[in-house]
Amino acid sequence: MFSAKIYTVFLSAILMSATAAAQMSFEETPKRLFKPVSMFAKAEDNLKDEFKEKGLEWPVKYMFVRAFKLERQLEVWVKDDYAEAFQLFKVYKVCATSGTYGPKRKEGDKQIPEGFYYINEFKPNSNYHLALGLNYPNASDAVLSDPNKPGGDIYIHGNCVTIGCLPITDSLIEQVYHMASVVKEQGQDFIPVHIFPMRYDDPESVEQFTTRTKNKPETQQFAKSIKDAYEYFEDTHQLPAVFVTDKGDYLISGNPYAPKVPRSKLVSANKPADPYAAWELEEKVDKVPFYKEGNAALQKWLFLLSQELSAKLPPNTSMSLQVEFIVDKEGTTQMATVVRGGDPKTNALIKQRFETELKWQPALKDGKPVNTKLRQNLNLAAPEDL
Structure with missing residues (x-):
């Protein structure tokens, strides 16, 4: 009851x-x-x-x-x-x-x-x-x-x-x-x-x-x-x-008399390997990564990168991208990947710039540096064709 x-x-x-x-x-x-x-x-x-x-x-x-x-x-x-x-x-x-x-x-x-x-x-x-x-x-x-x-x-x-x-x-x-x-x-x-x-x-x-x-x-x-x-x-x-x-x-x-149906496996056995499988990542941390030169400098860097990439777009077009990357225990940017939007040439440039130019104070958990994954959006807009 x-x-x-x-x-x-x-x-x-x-x-x-x-x-x-x-x-x-x-x-x-x-x-x-x-x-x-x-x-x-x-x-x-x-x-x-x-x-x-x-x-x-x-x-x-x-x-x-x-x-x-x-x-x-x-x-x-x-x-x-x-x-x-x-x-x-x-x-x-x-x-x-x-x-x-x-x-x-x-x-x-x-x-x-x-x-x-x-x-x-x-x-x-x-x-x-x-x-x-x-x-x-x-x-x-x-x-x-x-x-x-x-x-x-x-x-x-x-x-x-x-x-x-x-x-x-x-x-x-x-x-x-x-x-x-x-x-x-x-x-x-x-x-x-x-x-x-x-x-x-x-x-x-x-x-x-x-x-x-x-x-x-x-x-x-x-x-x-x-x-x-x-x-x-x-x-x-x-x-x-x-x-x-x-x-x-x-x-x-559930209804014990409901007719049974055959189960079908919807997840492919050949699904792509998790690119982050080798990383010991922490999802919840006590202190998130902090850009070494400060947040204002990070925002300026992102703005300048967006401006540089926007200038390469055809006139009157825009593009929204999302970049996923790891900040490792040493504060280095690793595995930068455009997971939404972009094109091969743009994405390759973003990967190179993120991994070589972004240096961090690493995330902390229980007072110790840990690896964690972040995401960053980039919105690009080409200048009007006047």
Whole structure:
């Protein structure tokens, strides 16, 4: 018998009616925001073609979203009838991440949440192109997160930057946003979103997760507490019921009579080797790296580099890049890699300049220098062709 204080977070039997009150602001949004407009015309044409190729019915009736931090993937599952099993439509790349493994617990921790959520906001005029809001903090987070400042504003959005959200590229968010608006119009008020630290049945992912969290038993325990929902869906392609106890713990309940489906391995066994595998990197440090000549000098260096690179662009063009690099224990810049944007010639120049010119006071943890990884955005804009 569950406690009287247990709240139903996701219950498959009442998906269509459980959230009317919880989504009041969403329901009050003008209906026109969910109808196809000019910016979605191309997205809808592409979706129709892709659905047809995969033997799926358009317009989509039901949608489920599942995300994995380690693999940086966001899946969209669909079905045409409530009683059917979900079918995988597409796996999208999450193009930027922040934080580390484990749930979000307070404002400013940069964590992408883990657990069970639903889409509670459509934001067509987002600064990040388009955005689908998640109901963080949910019933579990309300118990376990910081009671005063748990944080919020967690979205699936475009623009490929994040401090706790799930970003994909602008063209891809147009697809996901449009599908969500279509199922909303078809009657699905409750669009569930499950976020996991990794794919639990991929040995390489499990090994990496275990290694990176070896000194974080609470993170490993939380990952274990939500694993049953992953396993049930993998076995049935149906959503389990998810409850929250008065202590904030998740309880997963599946239908024991649900038909089993064959499992398919979505992560390629030949996926590229992790370029940072040989580095012992610290994700959370007591003191972040500090540019030896001071922050003002660093900003000037970045500005001058951006100006130099902008001058090489064709007139009236712009480019947004993101550079990932390691600051090692000696304060040297290593492994500088443009992970978003650019072209081979520009990226090679950026790598050379970062690795030869940027010198740091290294990051500290427990008073000792450590290796850590940083990211830096560069926005380039060519001068107008006058």
